[in-house]
Amino acid sequence: MSNRISIFQSLRNAISKSLLLILGISLLTYTIVRAASGDLDPTFSGDGKLTLDIGVWNERARAVTIQPDGKIIAVGKHYISYEWGGGESDILMVRLTSNGTLDTSFSGDGKLTTDFGEYEMASDVAIQSDGKIVVAGQTCNHRGTCDLALIRYNTNGSPDTAFGNNGIVIVDFGGGDNGIVGLAIQPDGKIVVAGYMQNSGYYDFAVHRFNPNGTPDTTFSGDGMLNTGFGSGRVDVSYDLKIRSGKIVVAGATCDSNEENCNFALARYTANGALDTTFSTDGKLITDFGGDDRGTAIVIQSNGKIVVAGNSGKPANSSIALARYNSNGSLDTTFSGDGKVTTNFTPGFQADAWDLVIQTDGRIVVIGSTGNKGGRDFALVRYMSNGSLDTTFGVGGKLTTDFGGEDEVGMALAIQENGRIIAAGWTFDGGDKDFALARYMP
Numbered sequence: 394m395s396n397r398i399s400i401f402q403s404l405r406n407a408i409s410k411s412l413l414l415i416l417g418i419s420l421l422t423y424t425i426v427r428a429a430s431g432d433l434d435p436t437f438s439g440d441g442k443l444t445l446d447i448g449v450w451n452e453r454a455r456a457v458t459i460q461p462d463g464k465i466i467a468v469g470k471h472y473i474s475y476e477w478g479g480g481e482s483d484i485l486m487v488r489l490t491s492n493g494t495l496d497t498s499f500s501g502d503g504k505l506t507t508d509f510g511e512y513e514m515a516s517d518v519a520i521q522s523d524g525k526i527v528v529a530g531q532t533c534n535h536r537g538t539c540d541l542a543l544i545r546y547n548t549n550g551s552p553d554t555a556f557g558n559n560g561i562v563i564v565d566f567g568g569g570d571n572g573i574v575g576l577a578i579q580p581d582g583k584i585v586v587a588g589y590m591q592n593s594g595y596y597d598f599a600v601h602r603f604n605p606n607g608t609p610d611t612t613f614s615g616d617g618m619l620n621t622g623f624g625s626g627r628v629d630v631s632y633d634l635k636i637r638s639g640k641i642v643v644a645g646a647t648c649d650s651n652e653e654n655c656n657f658a659l660a661r662y663t664a665n666g667a668l669d670t671t672f673s674t675d676g677k678l679i680t681d682f683g684g685d686d687r688g689t690a691i692v693i694q695s696n697g698k699i700v701v702a703g704n705s706g707k708p709a710n711s712s713i714a715l716a717r718y719n720s721n722g723s724l725d726t727t728f729s730g731d732g733k734v735t736t737n738f739t740p741g742f743q744a745d746a747w748d749l750v751i752q753t754d755g756r757i758v759v760i761g762s763t764g765n766k767g768g769r770d771f772a773l774v775r776y777m778s779n780g781s782l783d784t785t786f787g788v789g790g791k792l793t794t795d796f797g798g799e800d801e802v803g804m805a806l807a808i809q810e811n812g813r814i815i816a817a818g819w820t821f822d823g824g825d826k827d828f829a830l831a832r833y834m835p
Contacts, residue, residue, distance in 0.1 A: 428834045431773070431787035433794070434813055437832035438493030444796055444820055445487060445495075445828040447471055447504055452485055454828045456517045457805040457817035460524070463491040464499075465807070467817045467828060468528050470514035471506065483508040484515045484530060484544065487828065491809075500550035507544055509561055511535055515544075516588075517576035524548045529576035529586050532563060540565045541573050543584065543607060557607035564601070564609070571599065575633040575643070583610055587634040587643045590620050595650065597622040598631040598643055598660055614666030621660050621668070623647035623677060629658060632689045637697065639664040644701045646687035647679060656681045657688040657701060657716060673722030680724070682714050682733060690748045694755070698725055702749040702759045705735055709766075712737040713746040713759055713774055729780030736774050736782070738763040738791060744772060750806045750814070752835065756783055760803040760816050763793060770795045771803035771816060771831065796820040796829050811835070 428434070433441025445452070451472040458466050471485045484507040488499035495503030507513065507528075515530040526546040533539035541564045545556040552560030565571065570591040577585050582605035590599035597620040602613040609617025623629050624647070631645035641662045648655035657680040661672035668676025680686070684706040691701050697720035705714035712735040717728035724732025737744045746761040755778035763772040771794040775786035782790030795801065798820035805817045812835030820829040 430785050430834055431792045432834045434832040434834055441832055442796055443493045443830045451826045452828050453819040453826055454817040455804050457807050457815055458518050458520055459807045459809055460520055464496055465489040466518055468515040468518045482512050484513045505550045516574045519576050519578050521578055525553055529573040531572040539570050539572050541571050562607040577634055577636045585641055587631040589630040596628045596630055598629050619666050623658055626650050628652045633691045635691050635693045637693045640669055644688040644691035656686050678722045680716055686714055692749055692751050702746040704745040708743050710741055711743050711745055713744050734780045747804045748806045750808050760806045762802040768799045770801050794831050798822045
């Protein structure tokens, strides 16, 4: 009898556990199905948010991308000392599995630092068709003079010795101070970067193209590099670039000599590095939103229209700014009536944009931050394809994410194959900055 009771209890316990498991799966499925657009995705790091303290005192994520297998790569920098003003830093890269855990098949623990000078930082990252990882940024000395830096890694995080010098390319194109902000890889494997270069005490847009092995591509503007100014005595800095049909479109800002009174600035180049005169008659374009305006991110739609996101206004009272252009450079009046739209979160507070993506349905998602001197949070805005706010996203098309720190900035976006949105940036707790990532429902 006791044996039969024991068997019965075991069966009852097994059935109970199975029912609980089924109930748990059902509840999780129901939660995901019922999640609203813009909600944090609880299948990512448990609550949709992830903070990574790499073990040093200051880490900032600047860019994020997603591999074909769904793994997530975020890059930026981390300070390692206060040996000179501003501290010494290295390039920092992490790779996560699709659920937000560190991928130990990458560099042993999912984290990788690269040091080849005094001060290095990564600004952008891209995945080649063969899976190799290209990171763009800069390296500077203690005098503040910077050079371009490109690094290529194998899929496991080891340096690609077939690229440059043990995986690293450092280039001084003259002019004193140089930096890379944006990166794109052409279908033929050539690498194009955009940023800035010092020119007679001021700055110009700088665009450089490299062969797949890291050498300058001399078929591009004769020596692999070109610079473009929007007027004498101006500070012109490009922040991002995209390539479509062989043409390179670069977005940034043109400012006066005091780096004020800025406007959106765009330039488009042909495949050989010449300004494309079919774009705004001379290949260059300036757009004024009526404030202090900077274009910080660019995408090109499948129909060839160009969308640029950035900021308008002073930091203490700024708005997210968005413009859409026809392929010839004219403002697209089907977008918000005049091709331009601005969005703020709280009047009198800061709102800025640092990246944007376009979903498969044409909706536009922008990331940045909003807040005041007391602290900022991640800020995301989604627009319909006509420029109106998408009221199905967050609250009225807008949402903020607080990681629990005093100050937080969203810097980069990527979209997974299932449409879920990955955001990356950093969070500051009053004494330390850490990588911060979040995933949102589409």
